[in-house]
Amino acid sequence: MGPHPAVAAIRLAVRRVLHDLLTEHHRAPAAVAHALPRELPPSSRLPSSREVPPPPPLVLVACSGGADSMALASALAFEAPKLGITAGGVTVDHGLQPGSDLRAAEVVQRLRELGLDPVDSVAVTVGRNGGPEAAARDARYAALDTAAERHGAAAVLLGHTRDDQAETVLLGLARGSGIRSLSGMAAVSGAGGRYRRPFLGLDRQTARKACMVQSLPVWDDPHNADPAYTRSRLRHEGLPALEKALGKGVVEALARTAQLSRDDADALDSWASQAEAGVRDAAGLLECAKLYALPPAVRRRVLRRAAIEAGAPAGSLFARHIEEIDRLITGWRGQGAINLPGKVVARRQGGRLVIRQG
Numbered sequence: 114m115g116p117h118p119a120v121a122a123i124r125l126a127v128r129r130v131l132h133d134l135l136t137e138h139h140r141a142p143a144a145v146a147h148a149l150p151r152e153l154p155p156s157s158r159l160p161s162s163r164e165v166p167p168p169p170p171l172v173l174v175a176c177s178g179g180a181d182s183m184a185l186a187s188a189l190a191f192e193a194p195k196l197g198i199t200a201g202g203v204t205v206d207h208g209l210q211p212g213s214d215l216r217a218a219e220v221v222q223r224l225r226e227l228g229l230d231p232v233d234s235v236a237v238t239v240g241r242n243g244g245p246e247a248a249a250r251d252a253r254y255a256a257l258d259t260a261a262e263r264h265g266a267a268a269v270l271l272g273h274t275r276d277d278q279a280e281t282v283l284l285g286l287a288r289g290s291g292i293r294s295l296s297g298m299a300a301v302s303g304a305g306g307r308y309r310r311p312f313l314g315l316d317r318q319t320a321r322k323a324c325m326v327q328s329l330p331v332w333d334d335p336h337n338a339d340p341a342y343t344r345s346r347l348r349h350e351g352l353p354a355l356e357k358a359l360g361k362g363v364v365e366a367l368a369r370t371a372q373l374s375r376d377d378a379d380a381l382d383s384w385a386s387q388a389e390a391g392v393r394d395a396a397g398l399l400e401c402a403k404l405y406a407l408p409p410a411v412r413r414r415v416l417r418r419a420a421i422e423a424g425a426p427a428g429s430l431f432a433r434h435i436e437e438i439d440r441l442i443t444g445w446r447g448q449g450a451i452n453l454p455g456k457v458v459a460r461r462q463g464g465r466l467v468i469r470q471g
């Protein structure tokens with residue numbers, strides 16, 4: 114008898130990602146070998162480094178101890194050895210609740226019991242930038258980046274599911290900042306495509322079921338049920354209400370919206386990068402008349418890129434900033450300079466748009 118369908122589904126999702134990683138590993142052996150600073154065993158220190166096969170790639174799972182990432186850890190532990198991949202894990206202690214260090218130690222133990230090695234627990238200090246959820250996320254990704262680099266990991270797997278994706282799309286929709294924010298989380302992201310999300314096509318229920326039938330103990334993060342958090346309200350009130358009003362397929366439709374929006378946003382980004390050269394004069398300044406002639410979606414992207422190039426931090430540059438710059442082109446009434454994040458200033462001078470720091 115084969116495994117329970119939920120277990121088969123999580124394993125298949127992980128197997129696909131590991132196959133992709135191996136294909137990349139074989140396509141770019143030099144680059145991957147370079148990203149793997151782990152000591153080679155003495156027997157493999159041959160005179161010609163070209164003949165030395167790179168060590169097997171290491172893949173880490175980022176595990177909170179919750180159902181999604183425990184299911185992910187179990188599937189990784191099962192699939193990785195079959196493909197000659199070393200599987201490890203990292204858990205991050207945000208220090209936000211009493212006893213969080215004990216929970217982190219428990220997660221480490223569970224990951225070791227699954228056969229993962231190395232397993233790290235990293236304690237972080239959560240700052241105050243941009244609200245509690247954003248601050249915890251920033252601290253978490255910084256810790257995961259450091260762990261991945263320390264171990265020379267080829268990838269870090271994250272347990273985001275289709276339900277998380279649906280929530281992310283709705284949050285993006287409510288921000289009103291365009292299709293890039295509707296495109297949710299990418300299956301591959303981070304420096305060099307480090308982060309992989311094998312479960313984006315699976316629902317949360319499947320991950321929970323897989324934990325249950327494998328008798329994996331899971332930890333329910335009290336933050337996930339705390340109505341003080343936007344995502345938690347969306348998960349427990351918003352999405353169920355939408356499902357009630359629109360039917361059960363909403364989550365799937367929102368996840369599909371993410372994929373379609375991502376493709377559209379990528380196409381517009383590439384259009385904007387091609388259009389950019391054509392709207393600059395010989396001195397490299399943006400010509401207002403040529404910007405005016407661009408479709409608004411392309412023009413806004415050119416303006417955003419110019420602001421980032423001038424030093425505005427991408428994460429602090431919002432749709433309203435771009436709209437203000439855009440008005441220098443499309444609603445020109447002699448208005449003054451516009452202050453942007455990162456001390457960047459945009460002003461219209463003659464027929465040119467000047468965006469620079471200071």
Ligand SMILES: Nc1ncnc2c1ncn2[C@@H]1O[C@H](COP(=O)(O)OP(=O)(O)OP(=O)(O)O)[C@@H](O)[C@H]1O
Binds near residue numbers: 177180181253271274
């Ligand atoms: N404290 C943590 N340590 C390590 N990885 C984490 C931690 N918190 C979240 N992650 C990673 O980020 C993913 C998404 O986490 P998030 O809390 O947004 O979603 P979740 O649906 O509650 O996931 P889970 O059920 O795994 O906790 C997790 O599946 C896991 O891979």
